Amino acid sequence: MSIFGLKDLGTKIAITALCFSLIPLIGLGVTMYSMFASAYHTKVRANLITLAENKRQGIDLFLREQVAQLRTVAYSHSVDELSSQDKLDSILTTMQLGSRTFIDVGLINEEGMHVSYSGPYNLYQANYKNEDWFNQVMVRKIYVSDVFEGFRGFPHMVIAIKKQEKGRVWILRATIDSDIFDSLVRWLQIGDSGDAYLVNRAGDLQTRPRFGNKSKDVYASFLGSPFSGARTAEFESQKRKIFVGGIWLEQKDWLLVIEEDMRGELQPLFETQAATWAVVGSGIAFIIIGTLLITRMIVAQQDRSNREQAQLNEELIQSSKMAALGKLAAGVAHEVNNPLAVIREKAGWMRDLLEEEDVGKSPNFQEFEDAVDKIEQHVERAGNVVHRMLGFARRMEPVCNDLYVNDILKQTTAFLDNEIRFRNIELVWNLASDLPTIQSDAAQIQQVILNLFNNAIDAIDRNGHITVTTGYDAVMEMVSISLRDDGPGMDKDVQKRIFDPFFTTKKVGEGTGLGLSISYSIINKLGGSIRFESEEGQGTEFVIHLPVKHHDRKE
Numbered sequence: 001m002s003i004f005g006l007k008d009l010g011t012k013i014a015i016t017a018l019c020f021s022l023i024p025l026i027g028l029g030v031t032m033y034s035m036f037a038s039a040y041h042t043k044v045r046a047n048l049i050t051l052a053e054n055k056r057q058g059i060d061l062f063l064r065e066q067v068a069q070l071r072t073v074a075y076s077h078s079v080d081e082l083s084s085q086d087k088l089d090s091i092l093t094t095m096q097l098g099s100r101t102f103i104d105v106g107l108i109n110e111e112g113m114h115v116s117y118s119g120p121y122n123l124y125q126a127n128y129k130n131e132d133w134f135n136q137v138m139v140r141k142i143y144v145s146d147v148f149e150g151f152r153g154f155p156h157m158v159i160a161i162k163k164q165e166k167g168r169v170w171i172l173r174a175t176i177d178s179d180i181f182d183s184l185v186r187w188l189q190i191g192d193s194g195d196a197y198l199v200n201r202a203g204d205l206q207t208r209p210r211f212g213n214k215s216k217d218v219y220a221s222f223l224g225s226p227f228s229g230a231r232t233a234e235f236e237s238q239k240r241k242i243f244v245g246g247i248w249l250e251q252k253d254w255l256l257v258i259e260e261d262m263r264g265e266l267q268p269l270f271e272t273q274a275a276t277w278a279v280v281g282s283g284i285a286f287i288i289i290g291t292l293l294i295t296r297m298i299v300a301q302q303d304r305s306n307r308e309q310a311q312l313n314e315e316l317i318q319s320s321k322m323a324a325l326g327k328l329a330a331g332v333a334h335e336v337n338n339p340l341a342v343i344r345e346k347a348g349w350m351r352d353l354l355e356e357e358d359v360g361k362s363p364n365f366q367e368f369e370d371a372v373d374k375i376e377q378h379v380e381r382a383g384n385v386v387h388r389m390l391g392f393a394r395r396m397e398p399v400c401n402d403l404y405v406n407d408i409l410k411q412t413t414a415f416l417d418n419e420i421r422f423r424n425i426e427l428v429w430n431l432a433s434d435l436p437t438i439q440s441d442a443a444q445i446q447q448v449i450l451n452l453f454n455n456a457i458d459a460i461d462r463n464g465h466i467t468v469t470t471g472y473d474a475v476m477e478m479v480s481i482s483l484r485d486d487g488p489g490m491d492k493d494v495q496k497r498i499f500d501p502f503f504t505t506k507k508v509g510e511g512t513g514l515g516l517s518i519s520y521s522i523i524n525k526l527g528g529s530i531r532f533e534s535e536e537g538q539g540t541e542f543v544i545h546l547p548v549k550h551h552d553r554k555e
Contacts, residue, residue, distance in 0.1 A: 014295040021287045029280035044260075045232045048245040052230040052258050055196070056247045062184055063251040066101055066176065067142060067159055073105075074161040074172040082107045082172065083116050092118040095174075103156070103175040108134075110169040119175070126151045137162050137171055144252045147178060147206045157181070157206075182207045185256075195259040198249075201226075206254055219257045222246030226253060340379055347375040402437040403445075405470055405479050405546070412449045413468075416457065423462045430469040438479050438548050440526050445546070448519040448530075452483050452542050455515065458506070459487030459540065477548045478528070484541035490534040498532065 073091055074082075081087045092105045104119020112129030128134040131150070137143040137160040145158045160173040185196055185207045195214075198206040203216045203223050216223075218235050222244075230247040243260040351372050354365070413420075413427065420427065456466050469482040490498065490505075497503045501517040523530045527547045534540040 013298060014291050017291045017295070018288065021291065022284055025280060025283050025287070029276055032276060044243060048232050048243055048258065048260060049230040052245040052247040052256060055258065056230075056249060056256050059184065059198075059256060060249055060251045062181075063144060063249070066099070066174075067144065067161075067251070069095060069098070070102075070105075070159050070172060070174050071142065071161050074163050079107070079163070079165045079170055082170075085116055085118070088116045088118040101177055101180050103177050105172065105174045108171040108173055110138075110171075115170075121152060123151060133158055133160060134171070136160075138169070146200050146204070178207075186210065194261060197257055198254045199223075199257060200255075201253050214257075218242075218244055218259070219246055219255065222255055222257070226255075336382070340382055343375065344379045347372055347379065350375075400439045400441055402439060403442045404437050405435055405445075405481060406431045408442055408445055409449060409468060409470070409481070412446045413453065415450065416453055419457060420466075423457060423460070423464075425457060425460055425463070426465045428465055428467040430467065432470045432472060435470055435472050435479055436548055438546055440546055444522045444526065448522050448544065449481070449483075451515040451519050456483055456485040456487065456540070460485050461487075473545075476545075478545045479548065481544040481546070482541060484539060486539040489536045489538050489540055491536055495532075495534060 073095065077087070077091065082091075088105065088107070092102065095102050095105065104117065104121065106117035106119070106123065107115045108128060109115050112127045112131070112134055114124050114126065117123055133143055133145040133148075136145075141162040143160045145160070147155045147157045149155055156178050157176045158173050159176065160171050163170045163172060185198055195210040197209040197214065199219060200206055201223065203220070205214065221233050222231060226248040228248075230245055233244045233246075235242055235244050240261065245258040245260075247256050248254070249256060350368075354368055354372070409431070453466070460466070464486050467482070467484045469480075469484070471480045471482075472478075473480065494505060499516050499520045503517075520530055523544055523546070529545045530542065532540060532542045
């Protein structure tokens with residue numbers, strides 16, 4: 001087993017031991033926290049309900065007092081007294097001595113016109129017969145309106161009392177100072193980020209919230225038919241979670257909404273959570289340290305027991321590969337070098353004949369000499385190709401060495417110079433200059449790169465570009481190699497099967513369908529990854545990522 005296999009074994013042992021140790025501990029911590037959180041949430045909700053009920057009583061008491069005061073004025077004074085401007089001014093002054101809540105007061109007849117009015121506005125020309133509050137009080141006798149603008153042009157609310165005298169219907173109406181009413185509701189706010197406000201049955205705001213306009217979504221679950229008691233809900237607004245409490249008033253069909261910031265209310269819960277996870281974290285740390293120590297001992301023992309066997313296997317494999325390589329080198333030398341030697345010898349013999357014979361006067365002498373030069377030139381070139389082939393196969397053992405990716409690319413493309421020139425394909429190089437050396441198998445990387453180049457050349461066929469790009473990701477410690485062609489690309493069906501063994505798009509006899517499958521296995525075993533992007537008509541790009549430090553993977 002290789003060192004990387006031992007690391008995998010150690011990792012599996014550590015993960016298994018940690019799972020059996022940590023899962024119960026974490027489960028216990030989560031259970032304890034969940035139970036406490038549930039109990040604390042219940043307590044917070046109960047406190048919010050109690051708070052809403054108490055605040056509801058305060059607002060109802062305020063409205064009840066204002067209605068009672070206006071009703072006392074209406075029934076303790078005759079219509080003649082209320083019709084007197086001086087008397088009505090005196091009544092308003094007396095009412096304001098006890099409370100600054102009332103802004104004005106007026107007596108309105110059954111036609112909706114002011115008979116008398118005391119206050120800061122000129123409302124004698126206003127006719128209220130078609131106003132909603134006027135029709136409501138004619139039916140109910142006592143009516144507290146919603147907040148509306150009316151003839152004044154700014155938000156206000158009124159209390160109206162219906163009175164019958166002298167065979168006619170009269171209405172005594174008073175306006176409530178909305179600022180004072182807002183301050184009463186605002187007094188209910190909780191903490192630095194809490195809020196409290198009133199809405200009517202339609203969900204329209206009746207008081208100004210502390211933090212601007214409110215979305216109906218906050219209290220939508222409370223609207224509809226009034227319910228008894230208080231209800232609570234949770235809502236997430238502007239990336240903060242809030243508790244929302246709702247309760248309907250008794251004196252008016254308004255909903256009191258109270259908001260509390262979860263962060264403030266649940267601070268004790270967060271502190272308990274921190275303490276719980278601190279204890280669990282300490283236990284996890286001890287378990288991890290102990291597990292790693294034991295795992296290291298097991299892996300070290302396994303490593304010692306495998307070393308001798310691994311050494312024997314290494315020598316056997318190396319011997320087999322060297323034998324195969326020797327046969328390959330001998331075959332290449334016999335099949336290629338011998339014919340090259342004959343050609344080289346014959347070319348030399350022809351040159352000698354040209355020098356010895358009196359052919360210098362021949363009109364074709366220069367062509368003969370040029371032909372001999374070209375023969376010798378191409379023999380030398382063929383010899384270089386053979387030399388590069390032998391260099392390519394020289395290191396077949398799986399021992400990883402330090403290598404420079406840019407050099408590997410240059411060496412590999414040298415095999416394809418003729419093919420690239422023949423097909424008029426341009427190589428575009430974008431090689432990063434800051435690449436580190438990597439620990440990997442040069443021969444196997446060359447095999448993969450050569451296969452990708454061949455596929456790109458076949459895809460382009462003629463007159464195209466292959467762009468080669470390298471880069472380095474310092475965070476991931478990975479070197480990248482990108483080969484992009486401007487060929488026809490691949491359709492979706494081909495892309496799904498591109499790495500399948502024996503799958504090929506080439507004609508019968510032109511491809512085995514093993515190139516990309518083998519390339520995928522090689523890169524995966526070297527600890528890297530290979531991926532591709534392709535669109536029909538846009539070309540294909542293959543990207544290889546290789547680790548700086550070798551991480552062998554078992555297939």
